[in-house]
Amino acid sequence: QSAKVATNFVPTKADYQKVYNRIAEVIDDAGDYDNGSFGPVVLRLAWHASGTYDKATGTGGSNYATMRFQPESLHGANAGLHVAREVMEKIKQEFSWISYGDLWTLAGVAAVQEMAGPKVPWRPGRIDGFESHSPPDGRLPDASQGAPHIRDIFYRMGFDDQEIVALCGAHALGRCHTDRSGYDGPWTFSPTMFTNDYYKLLFDEKWVWRKWNGPKQLEDKKTKSLMMLPTDYVLTQDKSFKKYAKAYADDVDLFFKDFSAAFAKLLELGVPTQQFVASEAWIMQTVDEQKS
Ligand code: CCH
Numbered sequence: 698q699s700a701k702v703a704t705n706f707v708p709t710k711a712d713y714q715k716v717y718n719r720i721a722e723v724i725d726d727a728g729d730y731d732n733g734s735f736g737p738v739v740l741r742l743a744w745h746a747s748g749t750y751d752k753a754t755g756t757g758g759s760n761y762a763t764m765r766f767q768p769e770s771l772h773g774a775n776a777g778l779h780v781a782r783e784v785m786e787k788i789k790q791e792f793s794w795i796s797y798g799d800l801w802t803l804a805g806v807a808a809v810q811e812m813a814g815p816k817v818p819w820r821p822g823r824i825d826g827f828e829s830h831s832p833p834d835g836r837l838p839d840a841s842q843g844a845p846h847i848r849d850i851f852y853r854m855g856f857d858d859q860e861i862v863a864l865c866g867a868h869a870l871g872r873c874h875t876d877r878s879g880y881d882g883p884w885t886f887s888p889t890m891f892t893n894d895y896y897k898l899l900f901d902e903k904w905v906w907r908k909w910n911g912p913k914q915l916e917d918k919k920t921k922s923l924m925m926l927p928t929d930y931v932l933t934q935d936k937s938f939k940k941y942a943k944a945y946a947d948d949v950d951l952f953f954k955d956f957s958a959a960f961a962k963l964l965e966l967g968v969p970t971q972q973f974v975a976s977e978a979w980i981m982q983t984v985d986e987q988k989s
Contacts, residue, residue: 746801869891
């Protein structure tokens with residue numbers, strides 16, 4: 698009879714840094730895919746894995762990485778995220794000891810930091826759950842809607858107006874794909890660089906409804922190469938949202954500070970505090986910092 702091999706491996710911060718470094722490598726090794734980076738789509742995976750949280754019932758969130766299962770993996774909002782999950786699977790094969798929830802959220806942190814964004818405090822402790830932990834469909838925002846919907850969705854997670862506006866600044870990164878959401882195009886001219894350009898462009902450009910057969914979206918009148926979703930544009934129309942969006946357009950440091958805090962909070966939604974390994978979140982080093 699073969700005894701079960703005792704594995705009392707307790708990973709340290711240095712072990713998680715190794716995973717971080719491998720994530721950074723894999724994100725960059727994207728060939729012809731979207732500006733040569735998996736960073737934006739991996740960041741979106743971390744957000745959609747966390748943003749299903751419901752404060753009232755304590756369900757959803759990043760704890761159990763339920764997007765591995767159907768039907769959540771097939772929810773309309775998650776279209777295209779199989780790309781990010783497949784990229785992550787490679788890393789999971791190399792570091793089998795890490796939970797999917799920790800891996801996906803750490804990848805969100807690595808994506809932000811490696812694309813020149815702010816440091817985001819993070820700590821491990823999520824555990825792999827079961828299909829029975831899956832949240833219902835409809836918990837993530839619908840881009841065609843207005844301010845009341847955005848508030849319904851994000852207040853349910855426990856965020857306020859300032860945090861909502863800060864989080865949406867992630868749209869400085871990446872793009873919309875017609876074969877995923879139906880929308881088309883990038884928000885900024887530098888979709889692999891974390892900047893406050895999203896807010897600057899919202900106020901500095903003239904935005905007009907694009908004339909096309911796809912879903913209702915805006916384009917910049919000048920170059921017609923950038924886009925805004927109806928929910929993005931709302932940040933300039935709603936009085937309370939606008940105040941914060943303007944502040945972030947004017948002050949990149951303020952945006953970085955507020956994004957970091959709100960994103961760190963997002964990534965911990967649904968994880969019972971006692972599960973966390975460390976009492977305070979860690980700051981992982983960027984690849985560049987480790988070189989010097
Ligand atoms: Fe987002 N997002 N997002 N988003 N998002 C899309 C793409 C990205 C909404 C809708 C969409 C956040 C908030 C919102 C990213 C990060 C965040 C797309 C295109 C839609 C639609 C998907 C496609 O076609 O591939 C709506 C609505 C809201 C809020 O109301 C928040 C919060 C975050 C992160 C903190 C990133 C990154 C992308 C780019 C993905 C890629 O593949 O390039």
